[in-house]
Amino acid sequence: MKLNIYDNQLLWLIIMIIFPCFSIAQKKSLPKDKEKRMIGSKKQPFFIHLMDNLELRQSFGSAATRKEPVRFQFTLPANDEDSYLIDGAVGLSFFDSPITHGLVMTGKLIGEYHRNTLVKEEQFTWQAGFSTNIRTKIFRNKTNNTYTQLIFTPTLKYSRNVIDTINSFVLTMDAIPFRSSTKGINLNTYTLRGNRKLINLLSVVPGFELQHNYAAQDKADNGTILRPIVKFQYNLGGNKNRLPVTRMIEPVKTWEASVDYTLRYAIINSTVNKEKYTNLLATGIDYYFITLPVSVSFGITFNYGSDPLQGLKKQQYWLATISVQK
Amino acid sequence: MLMEQIPIMEGYPDEIIKRMEARAIKRTNELPEQLNGQALELVFEDLLLWDINPITVSFKGGDAGLHGKIAEAAAEWSKYANIKFDFGYDQSAQTYRKWVPGDASHLRVGFEHPGYWSLVGKDSLDPQISPPGEITLNLEKFDVKLPLNYKSIVLHEFGHGLGFYHEHQSPVAHCDFDWKAVYSYLAGPPNYWSKEKVDFNLRQMPAGGLTYSPHDKHSIMHYSFPDWMFLSGKSSECYTEENKDLSAEDIIMAAKAYPFDKKEVARLRSKRTLQLELLQKHLSQPGFLKEKTSIADQVRRDILIASGQAGGDPNQLTEDMKIKNLLPTPSAYQFLADLLNELVKEYPENSEIKLAEIEGCITVGECIELVKSRL
Numbered sequence: 001m002k003l004n005i006y007d008n009q010l011l012w013l014i015i016m017i018i019f020p021c022f023s024i025a026q027k028k029s030l031p032k033d034k035e036k037r038m039i040g041s042k043k044q045p046f047f048i049h050l051m052d053n054l055e056l057r058q059s060f061g062s063a064a065t066r067k068e069p070v071r072f073q074f075t076l077p078a079n080d081e082d083s084y085l086i087d088g089a090v091g092l093s094f095f096d097s098p099i100t101h102g103l104v105m106t107g108k109l110i111g112e113y114h115r116n117t118l119v120k121e122e123q124f125t126w127q128a129g130f131s132t133n134i135r136t137k138i139f140r141n142k143t144n145n146t147y148t149q150l151i152f153t154p155t156l157k158y159s160r161n162v163i164d165t166i167n168s169f170v171l172t173m174d175a176i177p178f179r180s181s182t183k184g185i186n187l188n189t190y191t192l193r194g195n196r197k198l199i200n201l202l203s204v205v206p207g208f209e210l211q212h213n214y215a216a217q218d219k220a221d222n223g224t225i226l227r228p229i230v231k232f233q234y235n236l237g238g239n240k241n242r243l244p245v246t247r248m249i250e251p252v253k254t255w256e257a258s259v260d261y262t263l264r265y266a267i268i269n270s271t272v273n274k275e276k277y278t279n280l281l282a283t284g285i286d287y288y289f290i291t292l293p294v295s296v297s298f299g300i301t302f303n304y305g306s307d308p309l310q311g312l313k314k315q316q317y318w319l320a321t322i323s324v325q326k
Numbered sequence: 327m328l329m330e331q332i333p334i335m336e337g338y339p340d341e342i343i344k345r346m347e348a349r350a351i352k353r354t355n356e357l358p359e360q361l362n363g364q365a366l367e368l369v370f371e372d373l374l375l376w377d378i379n380p381i382t383v384s385f386k387g388g389d390a391g392l393h394g395k396i397a398e399a400a401a402e403w404s405k406y407a408n409i410k411f412d413f414g415y416d417q418s419a420q421t422y423r424k425w426v427p428g429d430a431s432h433l434r435v436g437f438e439h440p441g442y443w444s445l446v447g448k449d450s451l452d453p454q455i456s457p458p459g460e461i462t463l464n465l466e467k468f469d470v471k472l473p474l475n476y477k478s479i480v481l482h483e484f485g486h487g488l489g490f491y492h493e494h495q496s497p498v499a500h501c502d503f504d505w506k507a508v509y510s511y512l513a514g515p516p517n518y519w520s521k522e523k524v525d526f527n528l529r530q531m532p533a534g535g536l537t538y539s540p541h542d543k544h545s546i547m548h549y550s551f552p553d554w555m556f557l558s559g560k561s562s563e564c565y566t567e568e569n570k571d572l573s574a575e576d577i578i579m580a581a582k583a584y585p586f587d588k589k590e591v592a593r594l595r596s597k598r599t600l601q602l603e604l605l606q607k608h609l610s611q612p613g614f615l616k617e618k619t620s621i622a623d624q625v626r627r628d629i630l631i632a633s634g635q636a637g638g639d640p641n642q643l644t645e646d647m648k649i650k651n652l653l654p655t656p657s658a659y660q661f662l663a664d665l666l667n668e669l670v671k672e673y674p675e676n677s678e679i680k681l682a683e684i685e686g687c688i689t690v691g692e693c694i695e696l697v698k699s700r701l
Binding site (some may be wrong): 039050053096104106117132136137138143144145147149151176178181182186188189190191192201203239247248249250251252 | 380382412414416421436519630631632634635636638639642644646647648651652653654655657658660661664668680681684
């Protein structure tokens with residue numbers, strides 16, 4: 001694989017931004033820094049304000065439904081080429097204000113970097129743009145036991161698929177329902193019923209992706225693709241907390257099984273590629289060895305499918321990970 | 327016949343009167359006469375008004391048809407006061423909230439006790455006066471036969487439920503009761519009232535703690551007494567035919583007690599929070615003050631809602647519990663930030679909570695401190 005100088009420079013630029021931010025973000029969450037956070041919205045030095053408004057994620061494509069951290073893997077074989085996986089995104093919030101009665105909007109600048117040379121079909125895409133989050137007010141039913149909110153995430157970004165040398169402008173939007181109730185299944189937050197031994201988390205998110213390719217190396221890739229999309233995520237975990245029973249109100253996972261499925265369908269496709277249905281499945285299981293003071297877990301994930309927006313071609317692979325989280 | 331002219335009088339059961347007297351003695355013993363320069367009575371009367379909206383109501387007995395009529399009649403108050411009654415109407419089942427043992431609804435309507443009566447305002451929440459599960463508003467035998475004047479009775483009793491006293495007991499009312507006759511007649515059937523009970527229910531109230539309008543005999547909160555109960559008979563300034571609707575003065579006072587203006591709501595709540603804090607410093611067993619949802623409890627409740635445990639007991643959420651264990655997604659964090667933002671916006675000045683601040687909270691305790699720092 002050959003990369004031009006421009007793309008490699010960008011990689012190092014993003015790494016240089018991500019890692020200092022990551023260490024600062026970690027530092028920010030120390031308890032001793034509590035007082036500083038308490039005055040977070042008051043006038044403060046620009047750098048502190050900047051750090052307070054920086055976010056790090058694996059991707060902003062699922063920013064409202066998952067808390068997945070930046071992923072970085074590196075292999076250095078003695079007699080072969082280095083290979084690595086980086087899934088990272090950085091966002092800088094700069095706007096958070098009501099726009100009409102009952103609607104609040106936040107805006108952020110985002111940059112994403114997805115590179116995977118560990119797999120057969122390499123992935124290398126970076127994106128930069130503007131993401132907004134428009135959410136409704138909180139709705140309550142008459143008996144005040146069901147709370148709902150709807151979040152929309154219109155995002156406009158430039159995307160560069162380095163492997164296939166495709167430049168795109170992409171407009172995406174998810175409609176994320178949040179539900180918390182004393183009855184039924186909650187959405188985008190835990191459902192803990194009965195004795196609270198099992199921790200359920202369900203998320204169903206419809207949306208769309210509008211991708212306009214231009215200046216592609218292969219002219220046949222130029223064109224517009226419109227994809228309605230449905231994201232489904234279900235996690236089932238075991239609650240470590242058992243005694244006293246009242247402690248089970250705080251769900252602490254000891255194991256977790258997850259299914260993460262995304263279905264896309266290109267209803268409009270003016271490129272010459274044959275994309276119609278595409279799907280992406282990630283299913284896995286994690287076991288938490290330690291939960292305090294840091295959580296350490298071992299997990300195995302099976303991944304199958306493709307993500308055309310992030311340049312991940314159709315393939316399947318297993319991933320074994322040890323995660324350490326503060 | 328005279329006996330036929332003696333109505334069933336509105337009055338609390340003896341047990342409730344005893345509890346109120348015991349509480350009054352306790353307050354006198356434990357509290358100074360003034361709090362922060364304000365007369366103690368005024369503080370307590372002000373604290374009887376609700377700062378929860380809506381007020382939940384449950385029914386012990388009766389059917390959905392009766393509940394609907396009561397709900398419809400009581401809703402008249404909400405046209406003029408910024409407060410709503412939540413009767414727990416289930417549209418699919420077409421039922422209203424039913425009383426359950428240990429019921430903690432703000433107002434608990436029953437039909438089994440003698441007479442028509444209601445506790446005043448947040449006395450319904452005071453476990454020293456009315457423990458959970460006890461009826462706080464009684465409409466005798468409405469479930470057997472609905473009186474023709476039921477709407478005015480409901481308006482009157484729910485007026486008490488909102489925190490309004492009898493107009494004929496107003497400090498500026500000059501009711502020339504023929505006390506000798508009143509004691510004598512009410513001591514007999516059908517009321518069998520003691521002198522103390524007559525005094526408790528009919529005597530003029532001291533001006534100290536009350537916010538009052540000029541005496542308004544057309545108020546729905548004014549009782550219609552037979553003319554023989556007054557020395558000057560029908561010419562008494564307190565004699566009136568039965569009032570069936572809210573008077574103009576009722577509407578003004580209701581809007582004053584529960585204003586629609588958000589800034590005024592915020593000012594009143596802020597004032598009451600300060601009053602509660604002052605009282606809590608003095609009272610060993612603060613009664614309804616303890617029962618009233620504290621800021622910490624409200625934050626705990628909001629955290630539980632965001633974590634998908636809306637029906638959970640906030641008391642089980644200890645301050646050391648980790649927010650990251652309770653909130654699984656960024657949208658749950660955002661939801662909590664919005665809930666807490668609603669909470670702090672009920673108070674004036676510095677009232678804003680940002681998502682980044684919630685993300686910075688490690689424990690439940692830190693989250694509570696964050697909210698308190700904004701009030």
